[in-house]
Each structure stands twice: as C-alpha cells, then as structure tokens.
Amino acid sequence: MNDPAVIRRLYGRRQGHKLRVAQEELVAELLPRISVPEGPLSAATLFGADCPMEVEIGFGGGEHLAGQAAARPGTGFIGCEPFLNGVVSALGHVRDGALGNVRLHMGDALDVLDRLPDASLERVYLLHPDPWPKARHAKRRMVNHGPLDLIAAKLKPGCEFRLGTDDPTYCRWAMMVMNQRRDFTWTAATAHDFQTRSTDWPETRYERKARRQGHEVWYFRWVRI
Numbered sequence: 001m002n003d004p005a006v007i008r009r010l011y012g013r014r015q016g017h018k019l020r021v022a023q024e025e026l027v028a029e030l031l032p033r034i035s036v037p038e039g040p041l042s043a044a045t046l047f048g049a050d051c052p053m054e055v056e057i058g059f060g061g062g063e064h065l066a067g068q069a070a071a072r073p074g075t076g077f078i079g080c081e082p083f084l085n086g087v088v089s090a091l092g093h094v095r096d097g098a099l100g101n102v103r104l105h106m107g108d109a110l111d112v113l114d115r116l117p118d119a120s121l122e123r124v125y126l127l128h129p130d131p132w133p134k135a136r137h138a139k140r141r142m143v144n145h146g147p148l149d150l151i152a153a154k155l156k157p158g159c160e161f162r163l164g165t166d167d168p169t170y171c172r173w174a175m176m177v178m179n180q181r182r183d184f185t186w187t188a189a190t191a192h193d194f195q196t197r198s199t200d201w202p203e204t205r206y207e208r209k210a211r212r213q214g215h216e217v218w219y220f221r222w223v224r225i
Contacts, residue, residue, distance in 0.1 A: 019084070019085070019088060026088060026092065027084075027088060030095060031087065031104065031106070034103050035103070035105065035106075036078060036080075036112055039115070040115055042116075042117060043120070046076055046078065046103050047076040051074060051075060051101075052074070052075045052122045053077075053120060053121055054068065054076070054077050054078070054122050054123040054124070055077075055078045055079075055113065055125070055154075056068075056078070056079045056124075056125040057080055057124065057126045057129070058081055058109065058126065058142075059090055059127075060083075060086050060205065060206055061089040061090065061204065061205050062079065062091075062092075063093065063202060063203065063204045063205055064127055064202045064203075064204045065090060065093070065102065066093035066099060066202075068202060069099045069101050069102045070097050072101075073101055074101075075101060076101050076103070078102075078104075078105065078112060079102060079104050079105070080108070080109030082106060082107055082108065087106045090104060110150060113150050113151065113154050118154060119153075119154070119155070120154060120156070121159065122156065122160070123155075123159060123161070124161050124162070125164075126143070126163045127162070127163070127204055127207075128164055128165055128166065128206040128210070129141065129163075129165070129170070131165070131167035133169050138173065141173060143163065143177050144177065145177065145180075148161075148177070148184075152181075152184065157225065158224065160221055160222065160223055161221075161222045161223075161224065162201070162220065163219075163220040163222075164201075164204075164207065164218070164219050165217070165218055166206075166207070166215040166216065166217045166218070168216075171218050174220060175220075178220075178222060183224060184222040184224060184225060185222065185225055186220070187222065187223055188220075194220055194221075195216070195218065195219070196219065197219050201219060
C-alpha cells in the first residue's frame with residue numbers, strides 16, 4: 001500500500017541547491033520562531049488566540065501562502081513543505097511582508113493535520129502537487145482516500161478544499177477520486193468555474209511556469225458537506 005496516509009512516507013528530494021549564507025541565517029533565526037510546535041495543536045497554541053485557520057499542503061515557494069496571509073491578517077495560516085529551498089523562499093516572504101499569522105512545518109503535512117482538532121479548518125490548499133504520472137505510483141498522490149479522509153475530518157462543514165494542477169492525468173484522477181466522495185461537493189457549475197483562477201487565489205511560480213510552457217491550469221474547489 002502506497003497511500004500517503006497509510007505509510008507516512010515522503011517521496012522526492014528534500015533539498016536542491018546549496019543555501020547562501022544569508023539564507024542559512026534566515027533559517028537559523030526565523031524558522032524556529034514560526035515553526036509548528038510538537039504536540040497537540042490549536043489556534044491558541046499556534047497563534048496565541050482563537051482565530052480561523054487554513055493549511056497549505058506543499059506550499060512550494062510560498063507565494064500563495066504569503067498572498068493569502070497578507071490579504072487576511074486575522075486568519076492563521078499553516079504551511080507545510082518538506083523541501084528546504086521552498087521553506088527558505090517562504091521565510092523570505094514572511095520576513096518581507098512582516099506576516100505574523102504564518103506558521104511553517106518543514107515536513108509531512110499529514111503529521112500536522114493529525115494534530116489539529118477535527119472541524120478546525122476553514123480551507124485546505126493543495127496546489128500543483130507532484131503528479132506521480134506512472135500508474136504504479138498513483139497511490140502516492142495526495143488526492144487519495146486516506147489523505148482525503150483526514151482533510152475531511154479537519155475541515156469545518158461548508159468550508160473548502162482547493163486543488164490546483166496543470167497535469168492532465170492528475171486532473172482526471174482528482175475528478176475520479178473526488179466524485180467517489182460523499183463528504184464533498186464540487187462547486188463548479190460550468191467549465192469556466194474550474195478553468196479560471198478566482199480573485200482570492202494568488203498565483204504561484206509553478207502556475208506561471210506552466211502557462212509559459214503552454215499548459216492549461218485547472219482550479220478545483222470542493223466544499224465539505
């Protein structure tokens with residue numbers, strides 16, 4: 001069984017190019033201050049007060065996470081990313097934007113979701129995840145029933161799970177898997193609804209790259225029933 005929720009194993013690289021001195025200093029100084037702590041989690045333990053919370057799974061360079069956090073300072077944002085260079089990029093956004101409502105976890109998002117109370121999240125984001133295009137690797141995709149069961153448990157009723165992808169295989173897979181769920185409803189009424197990024201969906205570098213390469217991008221929004 002390769003379902004990420006079952007084996008709790010992260011695939012892929014953890015670090016790319018060597019960090020510059022300034023980046024190493026940023027990791028050493030800022031990351032400990034905004035890292036998700038060990039143990040049970042809540043808005044109070046993470047942000048010091050009761051507030052709405054949202055989670056981004058695999059935030060890449062942190063552009064979307066920072067954009068959401070800047071737009072809604074009263075909401076707490078938890079970003080999870082195992083790739084060190086992506087964490088460094090997000091730290092830069094947090095520093096430059098003076099974003100006090102962001103907490104980061106350099107590791108598996110499922111570990112963080114596990115420790116949050118049920119029905120505690122307003123949104124969960126999964127943007128441009130690794131498509132694992134080979135059929136034998138399909139169960140490694142985050143859009144599988146194990147991770148979705150956990151996401152569904154942590155979302156409040158009426159709140160959103162958002163998925164962005166430019167991979168046609170992942171697009172078809174996500175629609176197939178989500179169509180099997182009875183705890184989510186798809187918000188799209190027409191094709192335009194999932195072919196157009198909404199105004200409250202900040203663009204990421206991965207999306208820009210995909211469009212430069214001529215890829216179509218799909219924007220899915222499912223509501224927790």
